[in-house]
Amino acid sequence: MLLVALVACVAAIVPGPRWPRIWLACMVVGTGSILAAAVAVFAGAPDWEWWSAVRVGGERLHLRLDGLSAWFMALLGLVGGLGAIYARGYWPDDAHADSAARGRLWWGVMILSMGFVLLSSNGLHFLIAWELFALSGFFLITLDRQRREIRAAGWLYLAASHAGTLCLFAFFAALAGRTGSWELGPMRAHPELGPLFWLAFAGFAVKAGLFPLHIWLPSAHANAPSHVSALMSGVAIKMGVYGLIRFSGWLPTPAAVGWTITGIGAATALLGIALALAQNDLKRLLAYCSVENVGIIAVGLGGGLLGAADGDAGWGRLLLAGALLHVWNHGLFKALLFFAAGSVLHATGTREMSRLGGLWRSMPWTAVLFTIGAMAVSGLPPLNGFVSEWMIYLGLFDVVAGRSPAAWAAMPAVLMLALAGALALAAFVKAGAVVFLGAPRTRVAAEAHECGGSMRGAMVVLAAGCLAIGLAPAVFWPAAGRAVAAWNPPWAAGAPPAPLPTLGLANAVLVTLALAAGAGLWASARARGLRRSLTWDCGYASPAARMQYTGGAMAAIAVGWFGWIFGAERRQRRPRGPFPAGAHRIERMPEAVLERLIGPVAGAVMQVAGAARQLQHGRLQYYLVYLAGGLTALGTLVLVGEMK
């Protein structure tokens, strides 16, 4: 199966740039077989291991497909394939003559390299695949090279990504140095390897976008083409999560790791969603929301680690399974949301929410699908986001109810998750309502058009996935159980430690009743006579589109509470006097970490470097003087050394 995937993906890469149809067919076959391979593992096929006969870089290729890899492979296959389908409508050749072909090429490379990252069981090849994956990400982000901010986003991504890769280089090299081989696998029996995990943690946390290492994420995800954003957000940042889960399972982890990951995760969730709420750019909002969701996943993983350290299988298993399920769920609904945001961008040419509005009339499909995604991402039942958040909550509550020492991590985490959940709801009511409801704020919004069939189809599949996990969570438990077992073998067997079927039943009843009630009320309103008239608004005679509540106003209250953390910038001129002249109020939430912390430090480094450049001016005489000076200094050093 994987061979088919490999062949198909390579086949897609080679002629892809020239023939879009063949590329699409190959991509669908390739990603489909990736998905099928993962499903086969969940259906009970044994773990698959393979060593190549030839050596690459002095090492034999070692591939391994176990429950955990398969879990991420499934997501990769699904979102990768749907993204390819979506791209056909979203980034067609006639509109993007040169970049469409490049996009197809790098899409194939990215899928392939991510697949290798997931399968590779050799440190050297892992790093190679990882590097290729990061590079293809860069090229995909900067498909549209014309605009300056896109290039800036791409460079920021590349820089951050390589900072992370540097940590990983150190990690794998140190690991290989201590164990004597590049081979990876379970090595929990060597407690001396424990501290190395911190290196891996730093490297993978950059990719996953944990606070405060998320700096590259918002601009990269917002500026990339939407199908790329979906892949980056839905799958690529999950590679970081995969790394964290994988190596926390294989390596013996220091005791503090569980606490750290839980704490950072909870903080990431809260701050990420607070920043999301503050955004006015639809895709940037979604990107920050990805930061939040990675935080939620990290809470689950941290809880799992605490559970493993504690030895108690019940809640640890639940938390880790919840984290894994959230990986899928976030992949599904965030891809859906980015696709929907892409359709809006495609139809109107803007991501600024304050220029949109009333799109439901011209884009009913996108509006409904975005609503489903918004409900899922806010963690509302009966959709999938609720199921995984529920599992994580349940695990944390079990910790608290059992009064184990880990409760001191669990109680703040529950609180932060609740706050993040309520803020997520606020953020997505804001996003959905400002973009799709009310009256169009500008001409472009009024003249929007619905997206094409391929884009719509991809979104429908994702929405169906969201609903399916919400309605039948128990179906997915064995797969999650397999992945959990791959992480920690003693947690292998057993029924879910949570009443998943009951929850699925409750969700199903809820969906049925909600549909029935909505349709019933609509019917009864029509039966009693339904008149259309101007918005009443307490008797306002002529409402105009610009009078509508803006997204910024909507978020202002809650964002104000976080202003002191992020240092919100505000410029305003209040209306004064009886006949006020123009007034305005501009609020901006700066990228606090980037602008306040890394910016100044980088600036200082650049200054020092600039000063050093003064020495480099191209005059031979001076270079000779440097040479002489250097030699004298060396000689002095030697002399001093001998005198001692």
Next chain:
Amino acid sequence: MNSTLNLLIGLAMGLNLLALGSSRLPSVIRAMAVQGVVLGMLPVVITREFHWPVALVALVTMGVKGFGIPALLRRAMRAANIEREIEPFIGFVPSLLLGAIGTIAAVAVAQRLPLLPEHAGTLLVPGALATIFTGFVLLVGRVKAISQVCGYLIMENGIYLFGMLLLHSTPLLVESGILLDLTVGVFVIGIIVDRIQRAFDSLDTRKLTVLRE
């Protein structure tokens, strides 16, 4: 006995938060006064049997803290024509949260301290720490001199609570020392408030920065 004691100190800790959260000067003064009365009762509760001197001290403390000083402050407030709305330097919600964190931290810290067994079960030490911290937040976080006086007095209540630890050994001495200190403090502050008011036409301590040269 311990439960009564803890109830009273818990009440005082609640009053701390009330003082931090209230936006009007009279209610801060009221919270402080009630806290004074509550704390005044403590000596009687701590010494199990009834002693005249202790009861007297308790009575005087209650009188001074609960009625005397608040009356003085209220008079100062009227005399200086101070606005009743407090101008916070640290907002009400943040100071409230700070106070709550301080209270929790005080309880957590007190559990680690090597205390006498008779004090280990009580809230005396955490209560004292939390009250001092509250007073500190009020001192730092409020603009007007008179609300800073309230902060100082609440801080003093915390010190008084610490004094309760020594009640068994030197009851009267501690008490009278505290009371004396307090009375002098209030008088001094009263005079200062009056002077500031006359000199600057306001009690905004930010204006005192003019004096730095």
Next chain:
Amino acid sequence: MSTLLDILLRLTLWILLAPLLPGIINQVKAWVAGRRGPPVLQLYYDLSRLWRKSVVMSTLASPGFVAGPAVAWVALVGAAILLPIGPFGGGLSFKGDVILLVYLLAVARFCTTWAAMETGSAFEGMGAAREVSYAVLTEAALITAILALSVESGSVALDRMLALSAGTGAVLLAAGLFAVLLAENCRVPFDDPNTHLELTMIHEVMVLDHSGPPLAVILHGAALKLLLFAVLLSEAVLPMGRMSPLAATAALVGAVGAVTIGVGLVESLLARFAFRRVPLLLTIAFLLCLFALLLAWKGGPA
């Protein structure tokens, strides 16, 4: 079959009793003010009248404007079914139902704010913004209260969590949850349910443009939510599990009545707070619940 019957019975009970509470509150307010006041059953009359009316919809609104209130109502009914009624337990009791309950309330909030934004009115947008923002703080208080109950009972299922009292922290918890009740149901001092103009800030603003059956559904849902919180508060504080069924039922009814009268009294005696003080009040509610949680933790195993 009997489960189904049980659920149907609960459904009827909740739906029929809910509109009684606002009537009682209005009676209390009228009594304090020395007026006669509207009859206790006024809301029932209003609802039946509204149900027969035709609908006027904004030209901007999508069908979601009507479907939103319906879904919100379903979510509230679902939450009510999950909540145990004194000695009779919950309609569908399972581990983790309490989280479902909290999130069903969030579904209702999502739908009402979504429907409010349909009209494109600045006024309704303002209400929606306030609703979602203040909900952040009430949610923090509510989840902390639930944590306290969970620590107290060592369980994550509603019927066991609510069977015990919240121990030493019961008073704190009662005060905190009462504030949450007032805020979530938009009562004084957070909001004024009586006015229809600028003074009303959250809930009534959002429903300004609704009319006819959708408005009836919204009003009924609001009443249901009030009853839900009253029952939750009563059961969280009273040790239901230690009483005989009859006594527990009587205590529950009495406590819900007391809470309702309390809301009425608060409404008569307090003025609505300035808006910038709302977060302060909600923070106090959160802190009350937090201290209840810490007390429950210190209280030792249940």
